[in-house]
Amino acid sequence: MQVHNLIGIGFGPSNLALAIAIEEKRPSGRPIEAMFIEKQPGFAWHKDMMLDQAHMQISFLKDLATLRNPTSRFTFVNYLHEKQRLQDFINLKTFFPSRREFNDYLGWAAAQFDDICAYGEEVVEVLPEKSGREVALLRVRSRDGAGQVHERLARNLAIGIGGAPNIxxxxxxxxxxxxxxxxxxxxxxxxxxxxxxxxxxxxxxxxxxxxxxxxxxxxxxxxxxxxxxxxxxxxxDDSPFVNEIFNVDFTDYMYSRPDKERAALIEEFWHTNxxxxxxxxxxxxxxxxxxxxxxxxxxxxxxxxxxxxxxxxxxxxxxxxxxxxxxxxxxxxxxxxxxxATGYSRERHKALLGPLAPYLGAFTVDRHYRLQGTPDFRPSVFLQGACETTHGLSDTLLSVTSVRTGEIGAALLGAHAARSSAEEEAEEGRAVRI
Ligand SMILES: Cc1cc2nc3c(=O)[nH]c(=O)nc-3n(C[C@H](O)[C@H](O)[C@H](O)COP(=O)(O)OP(=O)(O)OC[C@H]3O[C@@H](n4cnc5c(N)ncnc54)[C@H](O)[C@@H]3O)c2cc1C
Known part of the structure; x- marks a missing residue:
């Protein structure tokens, strides 16, 4: 069985942006091999809320790439260029495209990663895979539409599963x-x-x-x-001074504050979102x-x-x-x-990672969105969209997605470099015997 450097669970905008960030990091270091698992049969962004009149609530410049890398080929502007609509879009004089068009943009970007995304499989469980006393790998178990169970091994995980309906x-x-x-x-x-x-x-x-x-x-x-x-x-309230809480550097500020102050900040600006x-x-x-x-x-x-x-x-x-x-x-x-229309909760990752709970304690994350594990837990597990209490109100939105995925990509490269090639070969060998 192949050991993936990274498995991404969910292929919405968060993990799609991560696929792009990783792709664009390739020239600067050892490539990170990644694959993603998405439960929907194909790419779709909130398809049951694709209402005729709905438009984006965020500037198109906060797309999958621009804030991290304005020269990326995955920007919304490049999408418009390739679709030959750039000039007409300019004449619309808006920062807020329709939700339908943004979905089309996301789908256009996702299609470029079809070879590394397994659609139609829902991840149901993630299990520890031990080597001696350490958890060296993660076993990701998913189920497809026909009920068939699939298993894959990963050194690292990125969870981008969005919210669960609040009932x-x-x-x-x-x-x-x-x-x-x-x-x-x-x-x-x-x-x-x-x-x-x-x-x-x-x-x-x-x-x-x-x-x-x-x-x-x-x-x-x-x-x-x-x-x-x-x-x-x-x-x-999306007036400019208030909107600064969705700026990239506000994440640093938020993360640096004590818990009580963070909670107060979230309460103060709760109505922005x-x-x-x-x-x-x-x-x-x-x-x-x-x-x-x-x-x-x-x-x-x-x-x-x-x-x-x-x-x-x-x-x-x-x-x-x-x-x-x-x-x-x-x-x-x-x-x-x-x-x-009662919103979403962001706790679903805890059930998915239930078997890893003994290694993950209180499920706290570091600045790079990585769950803090016990010393015998080697994989890096990143959370996207579930870190609002530590990283701020932008976490569940698209505001910082492109930059966040750049940070996760850099942390992954660090984790990757720390695991020597010899270790990885040994892991591959063990995995083949499983
Ligand atoms: C109707 C609506 C409109 C919005 N509009 C905006 C907006 O204009 N601007 C903005 O900034 N934010 C908006 N948001 C917020 C939204 O959270 C983000 O836009 C964005 O969707 C977050 O991306 P994500 O990938 O983290 O989560 P999601 O988009 O929710 O994607 C998660 C993906 O994971 C998949 N998945 C879930 N569980 C599993 C599993 N167990 N196994 C495999 N796959 C799984 C899901 O099928 C889904 O495709 C909107 C939200 C909604 C509901």
């Missing part, structure tokens, strides 16, 4: 009910709800706002309730509510300061018991479908 406790028992689904499955699931006359959206962030606009704009639009605990919908749609979207929603008051026909409602207290599934629909937090009054409303 509020009261909705958990309805996990298998097709009428209740998370925003991450929106387009696929809403297509199955064609007869739904009344839909609830839970949440107050960008996804909730986009889904609200999408539903109300559909032919034969359903009645929609947007249910949120907040007093009002706040727009995200969470529960805060674009101002333009907020204005569009307000206009719809205003026009409804003019027409006198109530089709959409904003149920602010409302908390979902309990949920009951019945043949005629999903019944939500809502507490009006202002009036302290409960009411029960029936819906044909409920969309949970």
């Amino acid at each position: 509020p406790d009261c909705f958990r028992p309805l996990r298998d009910d097709p009428r209740v689904f998370h925003s991450s499955r929106y387009l696929g699931e809403i297509a199955r709800q064609s007869g739904a006359g009344r839909i609830a959206i839970i949440g107050a962030g960008q996804s909730a706002a986009e889904i609200f606009m999408d539903l109300q704009g559909r032919p034969g639009a359903p009645k929609v309730d947007l249910i949120m605990r907040a007093r009002s919908m706040r727009p995200s 969470y529960a805060a749609p674009d101002l333009e979207l907020v204005q569009q929603m307000f206009k719809i509510l205003y026009e409804q008051r003019v027409s006198g026909e109530e089709r959409v409602r904003f149920l602010r300061r409302h908390d979902v207290r309990s949920v009951r599934a019945a043949a005629d629909g999903i019944h939500l018991t809502l507490l009006d937090l202002n009036a302290q009054r409960e009411s029960t409303v029936r819906y044909d479908a409920v969309v949970l």
